[in-house]
Amino acid sequence: MGHWMFNCNEVSQKVSESMDRVLPFHQHIMIRFHLLMCKYCARFRDQLLLIRKAIRTEEDPDEDLRPSESSFPELRERIKQALRDQLKKKSD
């Protein structure tokens, strides 16, 4: 990549790499320049960021699937009991 302009293939690699480290300044500028002109690469960048965000989200996702609040005490108790059982099994 010694030339002064990145093509889409190179930009796609560099966009990904920029999610893992800070790129050298000149590469950063070259990417920005390309993204201004190329809507497909801009989309690609947005989509990678979207995927990252979606994987990292810890949001409670869906109202419909919420179990009734009243079932939680029992659930907690079952999980605790299962933990105790497993701990006991380990120490036997």
Next chain:
Amino acid sequence: MSEEEMSACVKPGAAESVAKDIKERSDLKKSNTRRHNDNKENSHTKTIELGGDEAESWVDRYGEILYRFALVRVKDSVIAEDLVQETFFAALRGRENFQGRSSLKSWLVAILKHKIVDHIRKSVKEKVIENFDFQADQVEASFDDRGTWKFRPQNWAVNPAKLYQQKEFMDILYRCLAQLRGRQAEIFMLREIDGFSTEEICKELNITATNSWVMLYRARMGLRRCLEENWIDDPN
């Protein structure tokens, strides 16, 4: 090794203090991914004996959050409960390695995400795309000779702010995640779910920084493609 690689990877011999840190993180990793070795639990027995009460307080504080998260992804209350239980048990086994690099909640959710992906991997075999592991030739095939897109990224009608409410998008994302294989999957999950840096990853897995960027790139290309082919086709 090029200068670039050295800059991202820890230099051999100059890394005593870092090595300790990395080792601790790697212990953490071993405890919160699927690489449990159930036969080597003796050293943990003492921890477990001491940790039972603490784990129960985790259940009180985070049980519901984790359960809801799992239920939305696997849509089966029994499986969701099992996964949450496995998560707490894995956390208990690995608790000495939790160093507060993230919040306790984030750490537990990360363990749960691994469990969910593992579950989907076992249960939804080859349903989305076969040979999903994105390799060099597939990356090449995405571009023409001049390096421009052959398969142009399409417009995704998804509102990033309300991402987690887009049930279908998230379902397909997790199915696509479960189709990643081998090293590519391992590296990608460490990076995106556990939040490891590439320095930590290349030390842990003994690969170069350049290699890790290539693997992450291919995983992202593959995931993006998987999502586009399985979700974007929706006429709405």
